[in-house]
Amino acid sequence: MSDILRLLTRSTTVSKAVAPPKQTTLITPAPPIPIAKPSSSSRKRKRKPSQPNDTNGSALTSIPIDAKVEKSSKKDKKKSRKKRKRDSDVNEETPVISEGHANLDLADIKSLLKLHKLKYTILATHGPTELLLNEKEPDDLKDESKDKKKAKKKKKASTEGGSTSESKYTTKPSPKLNQIFPNPIQSFDELQTRYNISKRLYENVLAQKFVTPTEVQMGTLPLLLDGIRDAVPELQGCDVDLMTVAPTGSGKTLAYAIPAINHIIRAKHEEGESYERGMRVIVLSPTRELADQIVNEFRKLLLGTGIRVIGMKKSMIPRDRRRSSRNLKEDDESGEEEEDSEYDDDDDDDDSDSDSHDDHIVSKSVSKKGMAVKSEIMVATPLLLLHAIQICPDLFPISKVNCIILDEADVLLDELFLSQTTSIISNLTSPSMSFSFWSATMPSSSETLATNLISSHPSVLNATKPRKLIRLITGIKDSSLPTIRQTITYTASERGKLMALRQLFSTSLKTPCLIFLQTIPRAQALHAEILYDLPTPNRIAVLHSNLSETARSKVMDSFRAGEIWVLITTDLLSRGVDFRGVNLVINYDIPTSVAGYIHRIGRTGRAGREGGMAVTYYTEEDVKYVRGIVGVMEKSGGGEGLQKWMLESLPKTSKEEKKELKKKGVKERRVGTGASGGEGRKSRISTKSGYDRKIEARKKAAIGNSKQKMIGGVDGDSDHDDSESEWEGLE
Structure with missing residues (x-):
């Protein structure tokens, strides 16, 4: 009876997922069939279910169930492996870095550098021959190119019959082995967590509301700050010099200011009471306007640190010594045409307002020890600093200078400043010198000159360990920012330029606006012609190197304050000067080089700001020089209205024409605006008959x-x- 009730209760629970009842003793279970594990060779054959001759129900049902479980487990494993592979591929393309990203592996670092378009290359390794011969290559680089090296050695052995071990470290390495992969920083918080910079300096950085570093700051700070070189195999036991090529407005000043200040603070802490003030860092710039801007940026970061920065002024040199050196200076500047000089590095224009205070300033600056400069950081133009060092070595001691920074290095290594720059570097005798070069454009000739300067310096010749020059390229080399809208307009003649400019004033003028011209007389003539074209008077001004230092500073301050809407200038303001609010750049005269074009239009779109616009006018005389500008517009992706014929049909410029254009500008515009003859009429800026x-x-x-x-x-x-x-x- 109890068995019948149990059967009835089980029948009511059939709808539930309940396991079948166990067999009673009335039915004897069949012996289990052993299932062998499939081998790798017969995996496909073993997956098929076998069909035994035994018709026992329990045996027939047990085998397929086990096979299905085995198949499903294998499929799940395959799916999980594919999913993990997909996830790893995604992570390689767009790495997500956590707080502990300081310990990234090489694959993540490479993907991170590729994401931010950062490329490091070792241009040269300097040092005594015995040090270079003893230098070993990293193991990972050896394993990477092991087969290629063996093949090359076999070919050379068969052809030359000699070994290549002696010349291995004196020849230039292959491009693939030259590239290195340092770990970039992701936020300014790492400056204290990873590099342990000064707390006060870190607070000053945050006070400027710098939270996320730009690409150039991400790439350069790890190399210039201590603590990262040992993590890169190629840089172990080496001193590092840096050459940085980054777009305009990308934050290069902050990138070299933070490491320079931090090194001085550390030296001051280590030396303690024996620390003496004096120049330890020199920053060179081609123009006074850029030098003044660099000084202001340093002052923001030096608040409360006890470190001082100063901009070199003519008044720091005593008047009697300055007068005695005028003959020497005139000899240095002989042969240069004043109106063709783009940059201002002239310090002998005796301004009455500055000369009247010379004696007062010098008496304040000269200390009891006879030093005129007690600041650790000196920012100067090359010629002025060179004269100060040569005329007053007692007032400007440079024995403790161990770092020199060249801002706009391609100009400072050009013909106009090359002799002055090399003379300054040759006077620096510190055994622990470090060099850094910064610019938005860096031709191969400038790279070669920089390499030669470092290799011939006494600090390298007497070094105890190798020194490597590293080049960092941010983005695309020698290109403008893609956020700048660029247009180019054919105006046929000079009168057409003026009409196009006035039409722009009446239709789509975006102020503040910068207008660039080739020479000082042309800038003055355009200013006189359009002085009253704006509805509000006194909103147009002109700035050039013939103005006094006080007048130039006044114009710059008025333009930054918004009192001047349109500023007419030469290439004096084309490099480095930061106008964050400039909305429009007009190339009234085409620039003298492709690099000049990149720097000119870089006055807008600063620090990632969008909405900047650049307009270029060209005439019949300019057609043969336009192809390079159009190439930059097409390369950067910011050009509007470019047509295919402009990239294919425009004439190419020969090397001789490029040199002539860079040195003297367009021939038709070299003459003055009031000159007689046909050339004078062509270059005249006027709409009057x-x-x-x-x-x-x-x-x-x-x-x-x-x-x-x-x-x-x-x-x-x-x-x-x-x-x-x-x-x-x-x-």
């Missing part, structure tokens, strides 16, 4: 002569001669 200019010239001459008659300084004959000469000048 020749007849109207003659009438105006005669009126001005008559007014001037009448004034002189009233004073009693001239007679009738000289009156006629002056009017005639004035008339001929404007003709």
Whole structure:
């Protein structure tokens, strides 16, 4: 009876997933069939279920169930392996870095550098021959190119019959072995966690609201700060010099300012009471405007650190010594045409406002020990600093300078500044010198000059360990920012340029605006022509190197304050100067080189700011020089309205034409705006007819002569001669 009730209760629970009941003793179970594990060779054959001759129900049901479980487990394993592989591939393309990203492996570092477009290359290894011969290659690089090296050795042994071990370290390594992969920083918090920089310096960085580093800061700070070189196999036991090529407005000043300040703070802490003030870091720039800007950036980071920065001024040199050196300076500057010089490195224009305070400033700056400069960081233009070192070695001691930074290095290594730059570097005798070169454009000639400068320096010749020059390229080399909208317009003639500019003023002018011209006379002529074209007066100004230092500073401050909307200038402001709010750059005259174009339009779109626009005008005389500009526009992806014929049909510029253009500019615009002859008419910036200019010239001459008659300084004959000469000048 109890068995019947149990059967009835089991029948009511059939709908539930319950295991079948166990067999009673009435039915004897069949012996289990052993299932062998499949081998690798017969895996496919063993997966098929076997069909035994035994018709026992339990045996028939047990075998397929086990086979299905085995199949499902294998499929799950395959799916999981594929999923893990997909996840690893995704992580390699877009690495997600956690807080402990300081210990990334090489694959993650490579993908991270590729994501931010950072490329490191060892350009050269300097040092005594015995040190280079003893230098060993890293094991991972040896394993990477082991087969290729064996093949090359076999070929050389068969052809030359000699070994290559002696010349292995003196020849240039292959490009693949030259590349290195340092671990970049991801946030400024790592400056204290990984590199342990000064707490006060770190607070000053955060006070400037710098949270996320730019690409150039991500790549350069690990190399310039201590603590990362031992992690890179190629840099173990070596000193490092750096050459950085990064777009304009990417934050290069901050990238070299932080390590320079941190090294001085550490030296001050290590030396303790024996620490003496004096120049330890020199920053060279091609223009005074850029030098003043660098000084301001350093001052923001030096608050509360006890370190000082100073910009080199002419007034720091005593007047009597400066006068005695004028003859030497004139010899150095002989042969250079003033109007063709793009940059201002002239320090002998005696401004009355600065000369009147010379004695007062010098008496303050000269200390009891006879030093004029007690600041650790000196920012200067090359010629002014060179004269100070040569004329006043007692006031400007440089024995403790162990770091030199070249901002806009391609200009400082060009013909205009090369002799001055090399002279300054040769005077630096510290055994622990370090070099760094910074620019948005770096031709191969500048790289060669930088390599030669380092290799011939006494600190390298007397070194106890090898020194490596590393080049970092951020983004695409020698290209502009893609966020800048670039247009190029054909105007046929000079009069067409002026009409196009006035049309732009009346339709789509975006202020603040910078207008670049080739020469100082042309900048002055354009300023006189469009001075009253804006509805509000006194909103247009001109800036060039012929103005006094006080006048230039006043114009710069007014432009930054928004009091001046349109600033007309030469290439004096084309490099390094930071105008964060510039919305429009107009190349009224085409630049003298492709690098000049990149730097000019880089005055807008600073620090990742979008909305900047660059307009370039060109005439019939400029057609043969336009191809390089169009190539930059196409390369950067910011060009608008580019047509296929512009990339294919425009004439190529020969090397001689490029050199001539870079040195003197377009030939038709070298003459003054008031010169006589056909070339003068072509280059004249004016919309007035020749007849109207003659009438105006005669009126001005008559007014001037009448004034002189009233004073009693001239007679009738000289009156006629002056009017005639004035008339001929404007003709």
